[in-house]
Amino acid sequence: MLRKGIALAALGLALIGGPALAAGGHAEIRHVDWTFDGPFGKFNPAQVQRGYKVYREVCAACHSMNLMYFRNLGQPGGPFYDPEYKNPNDNPYVKALAKDIQVNDIDSETGDVIQRPAIPADKFPSPFPNDAAAAASNGGAIPPDLSVIVKARTGGADYVYSLLTGYRTPPAGLKVAPGQNYNVAFPGDLTPFWSGDHKKVPPGGFLAMPSQLTPDKVTFDDGTKSTVDQQAQDVVAFLAWASEPKQMERKSFGLGAMIYLLIFTVLLYFSYRRVWRNVAH
Amino acid sequence: MSGHSTYEPKTGIERWLDTRLPIVRFMKDTALDFPTPKNLNYWYTFGGILALMLGIQLATGIVLAMHYVPHVDHAFASVERIMRDVNYGWLIRYMHANGASMFFLAVYIHMIRNLYYGSYKAPREVLWILGCVIYLLMMATAFIGYVLPWGQMSFHGAVVITNLIGALPIVGEPITTLLWGGPAVDNPTLNRFFSLHYLLPFVIAGVVILHIWALHVPGNNNPTGVNVKSKDDTVPFHPYYTVKDGFAIAVFLLLYASFVFYNPNVLGHADNYIPANPLVTPAHIVPEWYFLPFYAILRAVPDKLGGVLLMFGAIGTLFVLPWLDTSKVRSMRYRPTARLYFFIFVFMSLVLGYCGGQLPDNPVFGSPSGFKLLDADINSMVWLSRVATIYFFAYFWLILPVLGLTETPLPVPESISEPVLSHPATTPAGAAASPEKRG
Numbered sequence: 001m002l003r004k005g006i007a008l009a010a011l012g013l014a015l016i017g018g019p020a021l022a023a024g025g026h027a028e029i030r031h032v033d034w035t036f037d038g039p040f041g042k043f044n045p046a047q048v049q050r051g052y053k054v055y056r057e058v059c060a061a062c063h064s065m066n067l068m069y070f071r072n073l074g075q076p077g078g079p080f081y082d083p084e085y086k087n088p089n090d091n092p093y094v095k096a097l098a099k100d101i102q103v104n105d106i107d108s109e110t111g112d113v114i115q116r117p118a119i120p121a122d123k124f125p126s127p128f129p130n131d132a133a134a135a136a137s138n139g140g141a142i143p144p145d146l147s148v149i150v151k152a153r154t155g156g157a158d159y160v161y162s163l164l165t166g167y168r169t170p171p172a173g174l175k176v177a178p179g180q181n182y183n184v185a186f187p188g189d190l191t192p193f194w195s196g197d198h199k200k201v202p203p204g205g206f207l208a209m210p211s212q213l214t215p216d217k218v219t220f221d222d223g224t225k226s227t228v229d230q231q232a233q234d235v236v237a238f239l240a241w242a243s244e245p246k247q248m249e250r251k252s253f254g255l256g257a258m259i260y261l262l263i264f265t266v267l268l269y270f271s272y273r274r275v276w277r278n279v280a281h
Numbered sequence: 282m283s284g285h286s287t288y289e290p291k292t293g294i295e296r297w298l299d300t301r302l303p304i305v306r307f308m309k310d311t312a313l314d315f316p317t318p319k320n321l322n323y324w325y326t327f328g329g330i331l332a333l334m335l336g337i338q339l340a341t342g343i344v345l346a347m348h349y350v351p352h353v354d355h356a357f358a359s360v361e362r363i364m365r366d367v368n369y370g371w372l373i374r375y376m377h378a379n380g381a382s383m384f385f386l387a388v389y390i391h392m393i394r395n396l397y398y399g400s401y402k403a404p405r406e407v408l409w410i411l412g413c414v415i416y417l418l419m420m421a422t423a424f425i426g427y428v429l430p431w432g433q434m435s436f437h438g439a440v441v442i443t444n445l446i447g448a449l450p451i452v453g454e455p456i457t458t459l460l461w462g463g464p465a466v467d468n469p470t471l472n473r474f475f476s477l478h479y480l481l482p483f484v485i486a487g488v489v490i491l492h493i494w495a496l497h498v499p500g501n502n503n504p505t506g507v508n509v510k511s512k513d514d515t516v517p518f519h520p521y522y523t524v525k526d527g528f529a530i531a532v533f534l535l536l537y538a539s540f541v542f543y544n545p546n547v548l549g550h551a552d553n554y555i556p557a558n559p560l561v562t563p564a565h566i567v568p569e570w571y572f573l574p575f576y577a578i579l580r581a582v583p584d585k586l587g588g589v590l591l592m593f594g595a596i597g598t599l600f601v602l603p604w605l606d607t608s609k610v611r612s613m614r615y616r617p618t619a620r621l622y623f624f625i626f627v628f629m630s631l632v633l634g635y636c637g638g639q640l641p642d643n644p645v646f647g648s649p650s651g652f653k654l655l656d657a658d659i660n661s662m663v664w665l666s667r668v669a670t671i672y673f674f675a676y677f678w679l680i681l682p683v684l685g686l687t688e689t690p691l692p693v694p695e696s697i698s699e700p701v702l703s704h705p706a707t708t709p710a711g712a713a714a715s716p717e718k719r720g
Contacts, residue, residue: 152554246371254542265531
């Protein structure tokens with residue numbers, strides 16, 4: 001009886017104290033010095049171009065980007081922007097990139113569903129016709145849309161980068177369910193799956209997506225060495241741009257606005273001093 | 282309002298209009314010549330800042346409504362279309378979203394200033410109550426507005442908050458059904474929230490007019506809390522306070538702009554960029570920062586109905602505050618004991634805000650003590666928020682009523698001009714003509 005009570009108490013203590021005392025629930029997020037960080041940060045067009053290629057050749061097989069149009073690639077601030085073509089729909093590079101992709105359309109003569117090469121005004125096509133098809137092809141998990149992924153995750157670009165490069169061999173004592181993959185950056189609490197030392201629960205969590213990036217999986221046209229780290233950084237730069245294509249416009253507009261407001265503030269301060277100089281207050 | 286009018290119509294048209302609709306006279310008396318205590322400090326500039334923020338929210342909101350689609354299938358994408366394809370849509374939307382936070386920051390400072398200088402006391406009780414009505418309307422508008430982008434936090438926040446109303450006996454369920462427009466939060470909810478989000482700001486604008494009217498009858502309070510005795514105590518609103526408010530507004534706009542241009546999403550929650558999915562609940566549903574103190578009070582009570590009542594009680598308390606404070610001295614400058622309790626009150630409100638953003642079972646220091654009191658560990662956010670909640674209510678219902686009767690305040694100056702003014706004039710009074718009369 002007494003022994004049972006002690007065991008129960010110990011179990012209770014372990015359940016209460018366990019998660020907080022142990023390391024479970026934390027994740028390893030690594031910071032990258034992004035070119036687009038800070039008030040003066042800008043996207044590096046070459047990097048975003050490489051990132052688009054990674055998205056197109058790797059991610060796009062499963063992940064949609066429903067908010068993106070091919071024309072976005074050629075708009076001011078976009079990776080393929082060419083000042084000669086103010087209208088991104090005329091940009092020959094963007095036209096060529098779009099042409100490589102087949103999109104669904106309706107034949108206006110017959111009403112049949114047809115496929116045709118995309119034009120810059122087209123949306124990025126989804127890899128799956130609907131959520132059910134996406135789930136069926138991915139072990140029940142629906143690959144999230146990547147249009148605003150960097151804004152939609154706590155940690156932003158650092159998190160997405162850490163996730164893409166965060167796949168590790170699960171340490172001995174960690175039980176990984178079939179169809180799941182261990183990742184040190186994925187949020188979760190691995191305590192229930194951990195049979196090792198209570199105070200050393202491994203960081204991270206499980207997700208359905210397996211590791212995708214391998215060396216030389218994508219050949220970069222500009223000769224950049226195609227390491228996993230390079231691919232991850234480049235695709236994250238692309239996704240960060242896609243999450244907010246007007247980001248550079250925002251920052252440059254902001255600089256002007258701040259300078260204007262600062263001058264305005266100084267002028268008002270001296271006006272205030274002058275108006276009030278004869279009033280004790 | 283400001284005694285006799287100094288307006289003299291100069292042209293024939295002005296004279297013609299003045300005998301028919303004296304609107305120019307009204308504007309001059311209330312907005313330009315209005316006698317204002319000359320010792321108002323920067324804490325008094327937040328009224329002007331709030332008026333500007335309301336204007337910005339209305340202007341940006343009207344433009345956003347031109348592009349927004351209030352439908353569960355299109356709302357999220359239409360907001361992103363504003364960010365991507367509408368000319369300067371990103372600017373308008375970020376101004377609106379961060380403007381809400383700035384609006385609340387300003388209103389909290391405005392209220393704290395009011396509490397410190399005792400501006401809610403006679404004869405300004407109606408002015409204060411109208412302010413509380415505006416605050417309540419602001420909270421409703423902000424909550425409803427946060428639902429409109431139809432992200433994960435929008436949807437699940439709407440579910441949580443509307444369910445709170447359902448906890449009220451008898452009236453709860455019909456009100457919830459009316460808010461939902463059906464058996465759950467869905468498209469009809471979004472539709473009516475959009476309609477209400479467009480309506481309420483104009484109701485706020487109406488109450489703001491009453492608020493300013495109620496301000497102009499007794500005139501401004503001031504940091505000494507002493508009534509205006511003579512003309513020496515006041516200066517005309519323009520140019521003295523237009524320029525002082527203007528300077529404060531510009532500083533405030535710098536802060537606002539730094540959020541809009543450089544950290545536009547830091548005050549929001551990343552989950553709200555995930556389209557709403559009723560089948561997936563976010564790990565932690567947290568309201569926007571300006572609701573966190575009330576969220577902490579709500580969660581401090583183990584019973585749902587009790588929590589809801591206490592949360593509304595916290596706001597309701599503000600309405601009766603003028604009759605809870607028994608002290609005849611307005612300003613806490615002359616109430617050293619009350620001032621101490623006041624600063625603890627401000628600190629406890631911040632503690633409540635902090636607790637509201639944490640998980641209730643999170644330990645406050647280090648690891649849990651293992652000592653359980655009632656339903657939770659003693660070293661947990663829920664117990665910290667209970668302590669802070671008790672202080673929050675004790676401040677209004679116990680400390681202020683008792684202290685007003687027992688404390689000995691410091692001597693209060695005879696008039697505004699009498700105490701040693703902090704900024705003496707640089708030139709002797711009367712040495713130069715008053716600037717408002719010069720070009």
